Amino acid sequence: MKPITSVVRLGLTRGWIEFWMNALSLQGLIGLFLAPTILLALLWMFRVREVEGISFALLMLPGFLTLQLTQEGLMGVANKLAFDREDGTLLRAKALPQGMPAYLIARVVVIILSAFVSLMLVIIPGLFIVPSLATVGVSGFVTLVWVLALGFLALAPIGAVIGAIVKSPSGAVGLSILPMGIMIGISGIFYPLKALPVISEIFPVYWIGLGIRSALLPEMAAAAELGGSWRPLETALVLGAWAAAGLLLAPGFLRRMARRASGSEMEAGRRRYTQS
Amino acid sequence: MSKTDTAIQVTGLQMRYGAHVVLDGVDFAVHRGEVLVLLGPNGAGKTTIIEILEGFRGRSGGSVSVLGSDPEHADEAWRARVGIVLQSWRDHSAWRVRKLLDHFGKYFGPYSTDERARPVGTDTLLQLVGLTDHAHKKVGELSGGMRRRLDVAIGLVGNPEVLFLDEPTVGFDPKARREFHDVIHRLADLQGTTILLSTHDLDEAEKLSDRILILAGGKIVANGSADQLRKEFSDQTEVIWTQDDQRHVHAGSDATTFARNLLAQHPEGITNLEIRNASLEDTYMTIVQTHETTPSQKEGKQA
Incomplete structure (x- = not known):
């Protein structure tokens, strides 16, 4: 077997194994189910209310999904990278031939699977709680899939860069929670902001929210958006630009992180951990 | 690749961080x-020194060759010939021992x-480090001593020509230390693996080494059995x-x-007349004290 095919296979295997290990551990189960359970409980509470003829629960759902995706893509990725660096997972990968590419492939597999599952845990039960969700139709779900996928590609490289530059996992949380909070706050994903700050249109979160709303809400709801339109082309362009920029920039940061990983760095992490 | 007898060659190795000199012309x-x-x-x-030889760290000057390549620019094929025993503490804790070694x-x-x-069979490795009975356990469930033996097994899984x-044995109790030494002795007999091991424990150096290098003040100050x-x-x-x-x-x-x-x-x-040669410990203290000239070297990067 050629090293290049084996590295892809090793990465995929490793990702698959680690996803299940995590998913089946107590901590992993809590992490996976906690947020969806809370969101679903909220949907349940508001399932009969309607606003201007649209189910209130349906109106809430795009915000939840955007939040889930942002959380997974940004903080999840940053946190996992910082953890792997601190506990020596990364260093071990570095000590293996082709270990680093296999590690990164595995990481991508785990991140995508986790994001996919956590979104499905909201969407699938959501279909039963919010009956009007079932009327979205095929084209709506196609839109949902591409917006989620492209949105994830726009966010995950940012998370990777944050994870690569911070010193510790707590730093990763600190550095990702602030941009996350700001983007979510100004992007009108939970309540229609008639006058959104213009700056929100720069960030991917606004467009992810808009894209998901365009997929799930009835056509007439577009009237509440800026310009009274779903602007699908702009959504694709902005998210695509973020994804392209991120995918161009992130490898450099990851290489730098990999180059710097050493026993002494890990030892420093261990000392930080045991002292705190 | 050379067929010479030399596995590692270090010449004039320099390492400094700004004005702080860590290695000042190391040869061996x-x-x-x-x-x-x-x-x-x-x-x-x-x-x-070890991180430079592993290819995990750059250097300020001098030349280094491990198995005929400069570790700083070596490829993945070189990486496959080198074994590194890292000190785990939390990583891969959800993996089971056998599965991790297999992977x-x-x-x-x-x-x-x-x-x-390559690789060495998992069963052989487990037996070598004495973890056969714990192969089904999760890495996170192992005791400190067992975990370190697993670290050795991971370092050996590629049947390395050089092992770092x-x-x-930092933090080992005497029993774990003893068991670890047994593993290293068994290793050295296996396939003629070259082993470079660092320690600040003199006893350990004497027990395990064919040869000892004493490093003090950024220089090799003694070299011999x-x-x-x-x-x-x-x-x-x-x-x-x-x-009286x-x-x-x-x-x-x-x-x-x-x-x-x-x-x-x-x-x-x-x-009760007794004549006693100076212990290696006395020798070591003498050597180190003579060369401890740089007071700036406090606790820090090299601990």
């Missing part, structure tokens, strides 16, 4: 199949050669005796003459 070579112990106090630069072994499969089959171990070091750096001998219920000690290089005179002067009344 390690033969194939040799067990070389890098001994020195904390902060002497042992970890720095890591697969990375080496493409680099297997007729001379050196940086302070492998435990016996050679003892002879070369200390001709001190102690003469100990009891006279009192214990006397005389230290010097003239033990035989001194004892002869002593007995001649006091034909009676001398009991």
